[in-house]
Amino acid sequence: MIRINEHYLKLQASYLFSDIAKRVAAFQKANPGKDVIKLGIGDVTRPLPAACIQAFHKAVDEMAAAATFRGYGPEQGYDFLREKIAKDDFQARGADIAADEIFVSDGAKCDNGNLQEIFATDITVAIPDPVYPVYLDTNVMAGRTGGFADGRYAGVVYMDCTRDTGFIPELPRKKVDLIYLCFPNNPTGGTITKPQLKQWVDYARGNKAIILFDAAYETFIRDDRLPHSIFEIEGAREVAIEFRSFSKQAGFTGTRCAYTVVPKACTAFTAAGEPRPVHALWHRRHTTKFNGVSYPVQRAAEAVYSPEGRAQCRELIDYYLRNAALIRKEMTALGYECIGGENSPYIWVDGKTDSWKFFDLLLEKANVVCTPGVGFGRCGAGFIRISAFNDHEKVQAAIERIRKTLTVA
Ligand code: MLT
Numbered sequence: 001m002i003r004i005n006e007h008y009l010k011l012q013a014s015y016l017f018s019d020i021a022k023r024v025a026a027f028q029k030a031n032p033g034k035d036v037i038k039l040g041i042g043d044v045t046r047p048l049p050a051a052c053i054q055a056f057h058k059a060v061d062e063m064a065a066a067a068t069f070r071g072y073g074p075e076q077g078y079d080f081l082r083e084k085i086a087k088d089d090f091q092a093r094g095a096d097i098a099a100d101e102i103f104v105s106d107g108a109k110c111d112n113g114n115l116q117e118i119f120a121t122d123i124t125v126a127i128p129d130p131v132y133p134v135y136l137d138t139n140v141m142a143g144r145t146g147g148f149a150d151g152r153y154a155g156v157v158y159m160d161c162t163r164d165t166g167f168i169p170e171l172p173r174k175k176v177d178l179i180y181l182c183f184p185n186n187p188t189g190g191t192i193t194k195p196q197l198k199q200w201v202d203y204a205r206g207n208k209a210i211i212l213f214d215a216a217y218e219t220f221i222r223d224d225r226l227p228h229s230i231f232e233i234e235g236a237r238e239v240a241i242e243f244r245s246f247s248k249q250a251g252f253t254g255t256r257c258a259y260t261v262v263p264k265a266c267t268a269f270t271a272a273g274e275p276r277p278v279h280a281l282w283h284r285r286h287t288t289k290f291n292g293v294s295y296p297v298q299r300a301a302e303a304v305y306s307p308e309g310r311a312q313c314r315e316l317i318d319y320y321l322r323n324a325a326l327i328r329k330e331m332t333a334l335g336y337e338c339i340g341g342e343n344s345p346y347i348w349v350d351g352k353t354d355s356w357k358f359f360d361l362l363l364e365k366a367n368v369v370c371t372p373g374v375g376f377g378r379c380g381a382g383f384i385r386i387s388a389f390n391d392h393e394k395v396q397a398a399i400e401r402i403r404k405t406l407t408v409a
Contacts, residue, residue, distance in 0.1 A: 007143040010153065016133050016375040017041045020359075024369050037398040039327075040369040042186070042345060042387045044251045045394075046319060048300070049312035052250055055303035059296035073292040076283070077104025077259065081298045084305040085259060089244065095231035101263050101279065103286055104301075106293050108216045108245035108258040113138040114289075115212060115241065115260065116178070118281040119268060123177035126157040128169045130187050130376030130383075132214070135180040151378035160379050161188060167339050167348070168192055171203050179204065181230075182214035184221060187376045187385040188348040189324075189340010194227050201230070204239035210268060210278070211240045216258075219249040219317050221343045229261075237263040241278070248345065248389075250304045250313050257293050257301040320345050323395040324388035330399045331386070334406050345388040348373065358384050366401035 014022070020040050028036060048056070062068035076082070082099040090097035105111050113134050116125075121143050127136050129152075136153065139145060146154025157176050159169035167190040169181070181200060183192045204211050213230040221228055230240045242261040246252035262282045267275040293301075303309040328341030331349050341347040351358035355372035362368045362384075373383030388395065 005141070005143075007141055007145075010140050010145065010147055011137055012148070015137070016371070019375070020369065020371060024363065027363055034367045036363070036367045036369060037390065037394050037401070038369045039387045039390055039395070039398055040371045042248065042389050044248060044253050044320075044389050045391050046251055046316055048251050048255065049304070049309055049316060051303040051306050051309035051312055052300040056296050056300040059299035063296065070295045073295055073298070075287045075290050075292050076100075077102065077293065078295070078298050081302045082259075084302055085244075088305050090229060090231055090261070093228060093232055095229050096237060097229075097231055097261055097263065101261055103260045103262060103282065104293050104298060105258050105260060105286075105290065106256040108214065108243040108247070108260075109134055111243050111258060111260040112212070112214060114285070115282065116142055116144075118278060118285055119178055119210075120271075124155075124157060124175070126159055126169075126172050126176040126179045128161050128180065128182070128185075129158045129378055130161060130373060130380035131180070132182060132186045133376065135212075135214075136377075151374075151381075158377070161185075161190070162379055166190070168196070171199060175207050175209075177207075177209050179209055179211045180214070181211055182216075183227075184217040184344040185340070185346075186214075186217060187346055187371065187373065187380065189342075189344035189346040190348075191221070191223070191226050191343050193225065194233065197227055197230060198233050201233045201236045201239060205235055208269065209239065210266065211236075213240050213242045215242055216245040217248060217344055217346075218244070219313070220321060220345055222321070223343055226343060231261070231263070237265040238267060241266060241282075246301050246304060249317070250301070250309075251316060252297075252301070255297055255300065257297050319392065320388045323390065323392055326395060326399060327386050327388060330403065334403060341388070347386045347388070349384050349386060351382055351384045353382065355381060355384055361405065362402060366398070366405040368398045368401055 082102040085102050086097050086099040125139050145156050157172050161167045161169055167188045218228040230236045245258040262279045264279045266278050268278050324341040324345055327347045328338045331338050337350040339348040355374040359372040371385040373380030
């Protein structure tokens, strides 16, 4: 008899963003005339930078000629891209990362979700609350948790991110093995300073733990004092893995390109306590289960590092940051406490009421989609997340509608 992985039965009925999409689709079906503005899922709306498009076209043309055609590429990514990443994203910031420590992939979500499989199933995992649901759900699927009750899975060490903690996690009091951190944070938009991040690196070193550091939103950092990478912190090479993405940085959500940094010094242990480099394990996994990102997409990603690409990406991010600043300013003026929206595309708003109730109010009365904070965890109850990813005119219109709705409500 074929049997299922019963850990899947512990999961909530559907993935947060699928659930929201279904609710919005039902609303649109019932109200066909209404123009709904989406500030829910963090999906970009602006076109790819011109430098990326140009490189993309050129690479597609290369695929059309026998002399320049390419079949399977290296699973870890082409050297032309890995070398630029290592030099520009890390070495230029004083972070000691080499090209062969970069694994190019089709998405940070996939890498974030897949990486846990190289670790034992009986380790202790520390996860912030609220959190990007992928970290939690993939550990549930792998069987690292017990059942779900009262908004939490048994066996997980939750790190509450509340007003009391400044909306960032505090070091666990209990010893943990695998730690998920995300900065600038999704969903709260919170940031971390170098001294704060150093405490995490020291904790991991002291406890033989590993930090999975999600830096998918680093490109939104405008405050020069904030670290862009965990590898700017001394000692992190031995205890951290970092995820990056071209999705938000260069509008690649539909194009698909990201990368994961696994330093060769990063070590995990066998049950007998023998150290093993995780780079070799991830390399083995990646080459077995993944066949590389397409050549034209990697050429398009490479163009991000050209002088034109760099300027165009900066302009793109400035565009969304302008939206974020407007949302934060207006929601604050309406009397709602806001976190994020600076160095981040997300604004975490204390809605002072049930998250889903606030979501429904904005959808039904303002025809604006946000994300209910409680969907990111129990500590998100009462909050909503507003995303700055949309065209500026739409964000202005959404804010105007929200103002009218909340002033009347
Ligand atoms: C989000 O809205 O949290 C992100 O778009 C999700 C993602 O990048 O997968």
